[in-house]
Amino acid sequence: MDFDEPVERRGTNSLKWDGVGRATGIEGADVLPMWVADTDFRTAPVVRDALARMAETGLLAYMADLGEMRAAVAWWMETRHHWRIDPEAVLACHGLGNGIALVIEALTEPGDGVVVFTPVYHEFAARIRAAGRRPVEVPLAVEDGRQTFDLDRAGEMLDGTERLVIVCSPQNPGGRVWTEAELSAVAAFAEARGLYLLADEIHHDLVYPGRRFRPMAEAGADPARLVTITAPSKTFNTAGLRLGHIIVGDGELRSRMRRTLDALSIQPNMAGVIAATAAYSPQGADWADALVAYLDGNRRVFEAGVNAIPGVRAMPLEATFLSWVDFTGTGMDQPEIESRIFGRARIAANRGPGFGPGGEGHMRFNIGTQRARIGEAVRRLQAAFGDLQ
Numbered sequence: 001m002d003f004d005e006p007v008e009r010r011g012t013n014s015l016k017w018d019g020v021g022r023a024t025g026i027e028g029a030d031v032l033p034m035w036v037a038d039t040d041f042r043t044a045p046v047v048r049d050a051l052a053r054m055a056e057t058g059l060l061a062y063m064a065d066l067g068e069m070r071a072a073v074a075w076w077m078e079t080r081h082h083w084r085i086d087p088e089a090v091l092a093c094h095g096l097g098n099g100i101a102l103v104i105e106a107l108t109e110p111g112d113g114v115v116v117f118t119p120v121y122h123e124f125a126a127r128i129r130a131a132g133r134r135p136v137e138v139p140l141a142v143e144d145g146r147q148t149f150d151l152d153r154a155g156e157m158l159d160g161t162e163r164l165v166i167v168c169s170p171q172n173p174g175g176r177v178w179t180e181a182e183l184s185a186v187a188a189f190a191e192a193r194g195l196y197l198l199a200d201e202i203h204h205d206l207v208y209p210g211r212r213f214r215p216m217a218e219a220g221a222d223p224a225r226l227v228t229i230t231a232p233s234k235t236f237n238t239a240g241l242r243l244g245h246i247i248v249g250d251g252e253l254r255s256r257m258r259r260t261l262d263a264l265s266i267q268p269n270m271a272g273v274i275a276a277t278a279a280y281s282p283q284g285a286d287w288a289d290a291l292v293a294y295l296d297g298n299r300r301v302f303e304a305g306v307n308a309i310p311g312v313r314a315m316p317l318e319a320t321f322l323s324w325v326d327f328t329g330t331g332m333d334q335p336e337i338e339s340r341i342f343g344r345a346r347i348a349a350n351r352g353p354g355f356g357p358g359g360e361g362h363m364r365f366n367i368g369t370q371r372a373r374i375g376e377a378v379r380r381l382q383a384a385f386g387d388l389q
Contacts, residue, residue, distance in 0.1 A: 001287060001290040001291075003041055003290070003291065003294040003370065003371075004370055004371055004372070005042075005370070006370060006372075007040050007041065007042060007370070009040060015036050016033045016035065016036035016038055016040075016366075017033050019036075020033045020035070020348045023035070023348070024342060024348040025342070026342045026343070026346065026348060028346070030346050031346050031347075031348055032345075032346060032347045032348065032373065032376065032377060032380070033348045033366075034347055034348060034349050034365045034366045034367070034369070034377060035348045035349055035350050035364075035366060036366065037172070037234065037321075037322060037366060037368075038233075038234075038237055038239050038366075038368070039237045039321060039366075039368030039369065040368065040369040040370060040373070041237055041291070041368070041369075042237075043236050043237050043238055043275075043279075044236055044278075044279060044283070044284055044287035044288075045283070045287070046278050046279065046281060046283040046284050046287065047236055047238065047275050047278045047279050047284070049278070050274050050275065050277070050278035051271060051274060051275060051278075054270065054271065054274050060270060063270055063273065066090075066092060066268070066273060067087070068277050069090075069092070069273050069276055069277045070087035070088065070090040071087050072276065072277045072279075072280035072281065073085075073087070073090045073245055073247075073276070073280055074086070074087040074090065075280060076280035076284075076285075077215070077247075079285070080204075080205065080285065081204060081213060081214075081215055082218070083215045083217060083218055085217075085247060085249065086249070088254075089247050089248055089249050089254060090245050090246075090247055091245070091246040091247070091248065091254070091257060091258065091261060092243065092244070092245060092246070092266075092267075092268035092273070093229075093243075093244045093245070093246055093261070093266055093268070094242040094243070094244065094266065094268070095231060095233065095239065095242045095243065095244045096123070096200065096202050096229055096230075096231055096233070096244050097123050097127060098242070098244065098266070099229040099231075099244045099245075099246050100123060100124065100127045100166070100198070100200070100229065101127045101130070101131065102246065102257070102260055102261065102264070102266065103164070103196075103198050103227050103229065103246070103257070104127055104128060104131045104133060104164065105131060105260055105264075106256055106257050106259070106260035107163060107164055107196045107198075107227070107256075108131075108133055108163040108164050108196075109163070110131070110132040110133065111132065111133065111134065111161070112133050112134065112161055112162065112163040112164070113133070113134045113135075113136045113158070113159070113161045113162035113163065114128045114133050114134065114135055114136065114162065114163070114164045114165075114166060115136045115138060115154065115158070115162055115164070115165040115166065115195070116128075116135055116136070116137055116138070116165075116166050116356070117138050117139075117140050117149060117154075117167065117168070117171075118137045118138065118139055118140065118355060118356030118357045118358050118359070119139075119140070119173055119174065119324075119352065119355030119356050119357070119358045119359040119362070120168050120171070120172065120173075120355055120356060121168055121172045121173075121200065121355070122354050122355055122356070124166050124168075124200075125137070125356060134161070135356075136157055136158065136162055137356045137357050138150065138153060138154040138157055139153070139356075139357045139358040140171075140174070140358060141153075142358075145313070145315060145316060146176060146315070146316065147171060147174045147176045147315070148182070149182060149185065149186060151185060151186070151189050154189065155189070158193065162193070162195060163195060163196060164195060164196045164197075164198060165186065165189070165190045165195050165196070165197050165198070166198045166200065167183075167186055167197065167198070167199050167200065167216065168200045169183065169199055169200065169201050169204075169213075169216060170201075170203045170204070170206070170207065170213065170318065170319035170320055171319075171320075172203060172320055172322055173315075173320075173322050173323075173324040173350075173355055173362075173364045174315055174324045175315065175316075175317040175318050175319050175320045175322065175323070175324065176318055176319070177207055177211040177212070177213055177318040177319045178214070179214070180214045180218075180219050183214060183216055183219035183220075183221075184219045184220045186216075187216065187219055187220050187221035187222070187226075188220070190221075190222075190225065191221075191222050191225065195225070196225045196226075196227070197216065197221055197222075197225055197226050197227070198226075198227050198228075198229065199215070199216035199217075199221075199226065199227070199228045199229070200229055200230075201213075201215060201216070201228055201229070201230045202229070202230050202231050202233070202234050202244075203234055203319055203320045204230060205234070205235040205288050205292070206234060206235060206291075206292060206295065206319050206320050206321060207292070207318065207319040208292065208295075208296050208299070208317065208318055208319060209296065210318075211318045211319065213319065215228065216228060217247075217249060223249045223250040223253075224250045224252065224253055225250075225253070226248075226249070226250070226253075227246060227247070227248050227253070227257065228246075228247040228248075229244060229245065229246050229247070230244065230245050230247065231243060231244035231245060231276075232275070232276050232279040232280065232284075234320075234321075235279070235288050235291070236275070236279045236284065236287075236288075238272070238275050238276075238279070241269065241271050241272035241275050242269065242272060243268050243269065243272025243273060243275065243276050245276075294371075295321050295367065295368065297371065298321070298367045298368075298369075298371060298374050299317045299321075299323065299367055301371065301374050301375065301378065302314065302323055302365070302367050302374050302377065302378060303316070303317065303323065305374075305375075305377075305378030305379075305381065305382065306323075306325055306378065306381055308382065309381065309382055309385045309388060310329070310330070310385075310388045311327070311328075311329030311330035311331065311388060312325060312326070312327055312329065312330060312381075312385065313325070313326045313329060314326075321366060321367050321368035322364055322365070322366055322367070322368075323364065323365045323366075323367050324352075324362060324364055325362060325363050325364070325365060326361065326362050327361050327362065327363065328360075328361035328362075330385070330388060332361075333361075334351070334352070334353060334360060334361060337361065337363065338351060338363075340384040340385060341363060341381070341384060344380075344383070344384035345377075345380035345381050345383070345384040346380065347365070347377055347380055347381070349363045349364060349365045349366075350363065350364035350365075350366075351363065352364065365377070
């Protein structure tokens with residue numbers, strides 16, 4: 001498993017590489033894309049082999065059922081995360097953005113408030129607004145350089161029209177792996193107010209040594225009000241296959257979700273199902289372990305490099321391949337920070353304010369790439385802010 005292998009993504013219709021100019025305004029062969037949350041690695045051999053067998057048959061017609069995939073998901077959750085689920089609890093959707101939209105549609109009404117903890121994955125607010133609901137953006141507190149929930153402030157911000165809380169676990173951006181106590185506190189917060197709880201756990205596999213991921217379902221959340229969404233896409237770099245999982249343990253709530261999926265005719269594609277089934281296997285587990293070990297090296301190199309710039313600090317990454325970097329110590333405003341990163345360093349990163357309140361003065365960098373590119377990114381950033389040395 002050679003993650004250092006150079007992979008040319010330009011010319012492959014890659015959003016991250018071929019769409020960088022339209023999204024960020026900087027173009028050219030020297031641009032280093034570190035924005036879209038996919039990695040620059042080929043997917044696991046077990047996934048590639050399964051897709052090759054599918055193509056070799058030449059048979060791409062309707063599928064009979066999703067039983068094998070559901071069993072694979074259940075095996076993965078129990079084996080990797082000590083979470084025992086009924087395979088029938090697993091529903092399929094077209095990736096996490098679609099899963100978020102479906103849950104909002106099923107569990108809320110137009111005009112309802114949906115609570116999110118910011119800065120957070122921008123898809124949350126986008127899906128909430130697109131559905132005609134209202135995002136209630138509660139800023140996370142930062143203590144000793146780590147994000148924490150401020151549930152007292154959250155309670156003060158609610159007006160009684162809220163119906164749903166969305167939690168990103170592990171957190172994107174920021175990379176926090178929430179403790180069981182923190183998750184239990186959020187679950188109690190939601191239950192006390194009669195709110196449904198949606199846990200986005202897509203980064204659950206990408207946890208670094210010294211931390212342990214805990215599913216929200218194992219932290220005391222009320223099963224009758226909890227929906228979990230996840231996918232193999234971040235771990236195995238299969239986002240383009242548009243396959244995600246909605247996991248609902250409670251039978252009545254699951255039936256409610258099924259009615260929404262049926263009403264919108266949400267059915268997964270064959271390639272995504274085959275890839276997920278292959279990924280969630282012993283061979284896939286070995287590959288995922290090797291990936292995390294490699295990413296752990298990347299985060300060490302990147303954090304040491306950016307932390308050497310005066311006034312710049314990367315939040316210690318506990319999970320994900322998305323580094324959250326604080327530039328407020330430089331005294332620069334957001335336009336100046338972006339000018340140096342986009343213009344001088346020629347790096348396409350994500351603007352912090354796009355993740356909601358608390359994102360000001362920050363940028364998100366995708367470190368899911370070859371180690372050589374991480375070294376190059378560090379050199380460029382140090383040069384772009386070289387006058388601060």
